[in-house]
Amino acid sequence: MVDFPYPAPILASKIWNCVKEWDFESKVLSVTLDNTSVNDACIPFLLSNVKEKNALIFEGKFLHVRCASHVLNLIVQDGLGVIGKIIYNVRTSVRYVGFYNATNVVSRVKYPISNMYFHEMFRVKLLLDEVISNTHDFIRSMIIRMQLKFNKY
Incomplete structure (x- = not known):
């Protein structure tokens, strides 16, 4: 030793x-x-x-x-360095999206009442509509896919 x-x-x-x-x-x-x-x-x-x-x-x-x-690990760190700006932008955008709260309200309560559910779903819809105008193509395409899922359900 x-x-x-x-x-x-x-x-x-x-x-x-x-x-x-x-x-x-x-x-x-x-x-x-x-x-x-x-x-x-x-x-x-x-x-x-x-x-x-x-x-x-x-x-x-x-x-x-x-x-x-x-x-x-060195190779991955190098790759992450290249896309670091994109990762930063995603993290910054996620900060404004309150999906956690919406999920928490709907899933933590044993019997969510409709006004709680609709209020949180409406907040999600507003947030998606708000961030769709993001100037980054990557984020915009991600939000479009999220909106399609939201509208489907």
């Missing part, structure tokens, strides 16, 4: 000791680590130890493999 915070040489040494203890010295194909500076600093130490055993394939080019979930 290595106590946190740990310097890279100590962590690398601990990893290599485990590799030796398990008799994996000549069997190391790759090391998967997340993207931290300490982990990145461990790689040269591990690389030099594996080189001593002549156990490297492809000259160690694939020794350090990034954690797939971390890479996927």
Whole structure:
């Protein structure tokens, strides 16, 4: 066990000791680590130890493999950055839509009376009519679909 915070040489040494203890010295194909500076600093130490055993394939080019979930997270974050403005606009629009209150009034009461129901449905209709004039095509198309559903039922 290595106590946190740990310097890279100590962590690398601990990893290599485990590799030796398990008799994996000549069997190391790759090391998967997340993207931290300490982990990145461990790689040269591990690389030099594996080189001593002549156990490297492809000259160690694939020794350090990034954690797939971390890479996927970075890709998703990049994608969200591209559509960040759209997400912001949706969140801003949702703030003005009181569907939660309408749902709460209609579904929380065991027997909603008609004046409660119609009042909340009317508020939903007014909100949909109000936000349809939004200048963003994405939001406008979403509201149109919502209005079609509303009108259907």
